[in-house]
Amino acid sequence: MPQPDLLPGTLDLLVLKTISRGALHGYGIAQYLLQISDSVLQVGEGSLYPALQRLLVNGWAEAEWRQSETGRRARYYTITAAGKKRLAAEEEQFEKMVGAIHMVLRGRTV
Amino acid sequence: MPQPDLLPGTLDLLVLKTISRGALHGYGIAQYLLQISDSVLQVGEGSLYPALQRLLVNGWAEAEWRQSETGRRARYYTITAAGKKRLAAEEEQFEKMVGAIHMVLRGRTV
DNA sequence: CTGCATACATCGATACTCGATGTATCGCTT
């Protein structure tokens, strides 16, 4: 178990943010995350598809079958209004956590 | 499930960093994290003690029974050389992840 | 017509956090 492919608990955040830029299919989401992160965020399909299901179930995203740019059938995900609210909340929570962790790492004496 | 008490996967990092400042017992570690993070990092005992066990098993920390400042028996944890190496690695990995996630959140077009 | 990239999805194993529960002692207040 050398290194995780991503920080646990942040996948929903990443996916929501990605589809907030425009409708996208699962494979495309994975590609986007890889590219923009310089191959740091390697989200496997076994993590991604369950995550997308979660978003649908919670009403944070909607799905629609369409034709992809390369001609294959693909499921495009769109963020909903509830999803945008959730995204904002998760983003804030994430920054709060990172800030707190940095306090520890910087190691000020209390 | 409103908000998690910490980012999953970062607890070992936090504990290692804390005891790298000097030997400390479990209860004290939780207190320290609370204080320095302004009550953001609320690590429960059910998370902390298993984490400490992990550190011992992996040889990243050593434990010794002593008397606490308040007079009770307490188990003081000290970071080992291997633990310091591990800490550095986890710290680097964490920053890499956070940097990558920020790329997504800032949402540059690729 | 073969292989690779695209595109979907599920499953079991593994790991981690979280809340509840339990024990015990110290020191302060009543």
Added chain:
DNA sequence: AAGCGATACATCGAGTATCGATGTATGCAG
């Protein structure tokens, strides 16, 4: 001296998430 809150340890089961393996299918290039 009895009671209570804070200190201090630890374990257990439930819930949740990630990961790797596996399976299906199609479009396109060579």
